Amino acid sequence: MAIPSLDFLPPSSIESDTGRRDNGRAARTLAVTGLNHALHDGFTDLIYVLLPVWQSEFALSYGLLALMRGLYSGVMAGLQIPVGRIAERVDGKMLLVLGTALSALGYFFAGLSGGVIGLGLSLALSGAGSSTQHPLASAAVSRAYGKSARGPLGIYNFSGDLGKAAIPALAAVLLVIMSWRHTLQLMACAGLLVAACIALLMPAVGKGHASKATASSHRSGRARGGFYWLLAIGIFDSAVRMGFLTFLPFLLRDRGASLPTSGLALALVFIGGAAGKFTCGWLGERIGTLRTVLLTEGGTAALILAVLVLPLTPAIVLLPLLGVMLNGTSSVLYGTVPELAPPHLTERAFALFYTGTIGSGAIAPVLYGLLGDALGPTVATVATAATAIAICPLALALAPHLSDEADARHSSV
Structure with a gap:
């Protein structure tokens, strides 16, 4: 009788040293992707705190302010499916590292921007980096835990809300003691640190698997x-x-x-x-x-x-x-x-x-x-x-x- 591949078993079901190692790898995957999720969701909602500041700095209308917000989310949304296809050929961990670093650099350049065009391009760059986060991190957690992934995925999703609560509030406090430009550059440094954590601590994800389904008539x-x-x-x-x-x-x-x-x-x-x-x-x-x-x-x-x-x-x-x-x-x-x-x-x-x-x-x-x-x-x-x-x-x-x-x-x- 054929022995099932360990790749398709949840870590908790493997009774061996390999199983214990897989448990540790899964826990590290969840911890690092949770930290990454908190950062990216915090970056996304940090913009809300900065909108009134940018209105005063650049004399923007409500429409242009909303466009600044929309650039980030629009680029992030539009690139998610292409990122998933790239992950079929490239290890998802590498894409997460690059995406997180790119998102941080986008905020760094936003802090250097001298006008609305530079600000918009910087936010679009940051949104492009964040497009890697949801599809690749969710897949990494799911692959790490197999059939036992429902609970860990819930923890992963909740971590994003922690970032939404913590990062905008921290930025609001920093804006009292430093300029918005320095605040963004400090946030960018935090993003680069998270990218380094992914590179050093997260186990390899592997390449994604293309769907084997071809019969659309089944729908x-x-x-x-x-x-x-x-x-x-x-x-x-x-x-x-x-x-x-x-x-x-x-x-x-x-x-x-x-x-x-x-x-x-x-x-x-x-x-x-x-x-x-x-x-x-x-x-x-x-x-x-x-x-x-x-x-x-x-x-x-x-x-x-x-x-x-x-x-x-x-x-x-x-x-x-x-x-x-x-x-x-x-x-x-x-x-x-x-x-x-x-x-x-x-x-x-x-x-x-x-x-x-x-x-x-x-x-x-x-x-x-x-x-x-x-x-x-x-x-x-x-x-x-x-x-x-x-x-x-x-x-x-x-x-x-x-x-x-x-x-x-x-x-x-």
């Missing part, structure tokens, strides 16, 4: 329709989240909030978002995807409107709960992708889902920014709440494609 009409409804919800949900976060620093500033207060407020949103990923994933298993999406999107709209009308202190108090609602939907949607995609197309479905949602996060702030230029930031923020409400009919259209019993019972809600 059922139900699965395809369900997946594209899911993708549409993900795109709109990302638009709401990124659009609101773009305007939040300005809403707080107009009420007298200082830079450290704005950094704290963003940290509260991101901490709430991390909690939302766990809470709403648990909630979705118990009451179903449909009801969870309706709850989170309805809650998002209501809390955005509450933040608009409340004074500064009560609004800040609500931000952790708003973070739960803003991020909660994404965790439910992500877990539903495998249900709606045929097994031989699951990887492709995840790649498309990531690209669609991140691309939406890049484009939507530009559209909301133009609306903010025309009608003001308050009206643009109300538009994000209206977008959240618009997701509810899409969720109802998705319900017939869902297989869990809770949604089957409540699809007529």
Whole structure:
């Protein structure tokens, strides 16, 4: 009888010295990719703290500010699928090292930029480096843990939220004691240090495996329709989240909030978002995807409107709960992708889902920014709440494609 290859067994199932070594390699892979995830997600959301600074420095409109934000996310989203193809021929560890170093250098050059063109090119360079992070690090963790990867992948995802909470808050404090240019250069040094950690500590990932599936006829009409409804919800949900976060620093500033207060407020949103990923994933298993999406999107709209009308202190108090609602939907949607995609197309479905949602996060702030230029930031923020409400009919259209019993019972809600 043939002996199964160790590459396809979870480390915990191998009873030998080799198994113990593989356990150690898997733990190192998770620790290093978690650190890398925290850095890149922190780099992504660091931009929100800097938007008011750049507005004063370069006299930018809301549309141009949103474009600065969109350049980073747009390049990152657009390069994820090509990066995955390159990883079929090059070790993923090397690509992670190069990508992290490139992202750090992008922020270093942003600190040296003398105008909006240089700033935009630097942010695009940093976004290109960050395009390696999600697809390659997720694959590295999955390959390291095999069938036992669900829990480690959850830890990996949570590490990104830690970076979102820590790095923008740290930057806001640094901006009080040094210029924004020196702050970015210090962050770039931290990024280069993380790249060195990947190179020295992370085990080799190996080359990716191209999909062996060739029969597209295996995809059922139900699965395809369900997946594209899911993708549409993900795109709109990302638009709401990124659009609101773009305007939040300005809403707080107009009420007298200082830079450290704005950094704290963003940290509260991101901490709430991390909690939302766990809470709403648990909630979705118990009451179903449909009801969870309706709850989170309805809650998002209501809390955005509450933040608009409340004074500064009560609004800040609500931000952790708003973070739960803003991020909660994404965790439910992500877990539903495998249900709606045929097994031989699951990887492709995840790649498309990531690209669609991140691309939406890049484009939507530009559209909301133009609306903010025309009608003001308050009206643009109300538009994000209206977008959240618009997701509810899409969720109802998705319900017939869902297989869990809770949604089957409540699809007529």
